[in-house]
Amino acid sequence: MIDLRTLREDPEAVRASQRTRGESEVVVDALRSADERRRATVARADTLRAEQKQLGKQVGRSRGEDRDALLGRGKELAAEVRAAEADQAKADAELAELHALVPNLVHPDVPPGGEDDYVVLKEVGAPTTFDFEPADHLDLGTKIGALDTERGAKVSGARFYFLTGVGAQLQLALLNLAAAQATANGFTLMIPPVLVRPEIMAGTGFLGAHASEVYKLAEDDLYLVGTSEVPLAGYHAGEILDLSAGPRRYAGWSSCFRREAGSYGKDTRGIIRVHQFDKVEMFVYCQPADAEAEHARLLAWEEEMLAKIEVPYRVVDVAGGDLGSSAARKYDCEAWVPTQQRYRELTSTSNCTTFQARRLSVRYRDENNRPQTAATLNGTLATTRWIVAILENHQRADGSVRVPEALRPFLGRDVLTPN
Structure with a gap:
């Protein structure tokens, strides 16, 4: 609020x-x-x-x-x-x-407009080119034994999939790399519950304009989370935190669930837009005066991860009409997808100022020992969708995929080869 x-x-x-x-x-x-x-x-x-x-x-x-x-x-x-x-x-x-109907106040520098009115802040690396016809991530993933969307649909329906063999190993390697980076930077690693109470889901702002995206278990009056931002925001609900030593930083590793309402016909091929995926999410509690600087840090950590997977990307300042109700400002990092010849979102980071914490009654004590509302921020370090950019940008003419160097210690191999 x-x-x-x-x-x-x-x-x-x-x-x-x-x-x-x-x-x-x-x-x-x-x-x-x-x-x-x-x-x-x-x-x-x-x-x-x-x-x-x-x-x-x-x-x-x-x-x-x-x-x-x-x-x-x-x-x-x-x-x-x-x-x-x-x-x-x-x-x-x-x-x-x-x-409850009024969204967070946007940052003064946020561009006005809708989904297509973002401002590109920078581009890192040139779009990947090949001297052969590149395959998309689904064909590549199927040939190397990493993806099975047909059986995913048979078992669970559209937009579900199996990560198989090296696909499962690749995701674990990616998420472990993200977890290692987070803990090295002082984040407390968390594996949170993925079912939350209505007051926690509402407190983070996901039961407003985005309520149609959320899965609800009506019989239990619980919601499946679309991001571990939700349980991490609720972790300190109703508490007064000691922020005298600086921000409280958490990194949540969880499965995430989204209904993808309104996306009929969009990204139906592969694993770009799916109902279930895994993610490592950064979440921060801090004093409001520190929030803007902390937002810049979260973006820098996201870019550090993108550099490790060696893909071209750009950073965009999301327009006001494309912000969630809780965000005052959001930066998206979009990786180049060669077969689509465009950038696609891999990660984002949002400064929610005091909006969520006011709803959830998360406070800290100021220099006069008086309770004040804390600020919250979030940012994604890695998620299943990153596999798309890794496979497509590092593919070879023979259908194999080069493993980025930073992932090799976690994956135990340099190249993923067709079966």
């Missing part, structure tokens, strides 16, 4: 954020009105309760007709307090409903 103090002190900043996202400004004024109503009802209820308390003291000191009059007023006042508290409860509910 956004900070209501910002709404009160600078409503135009919230309106400007909505414009950058391409969303309605009407909700901003509706939220301001709800906030004013709620504060008015709180003030009235507090005033009446104070009067009721004072009246009680007077009753104890009074006698005769004065006491009877005060008791009569006490009954009237009790009814007024009940009505005021009912009004406050209604105002609380209205405010909460509208508050």
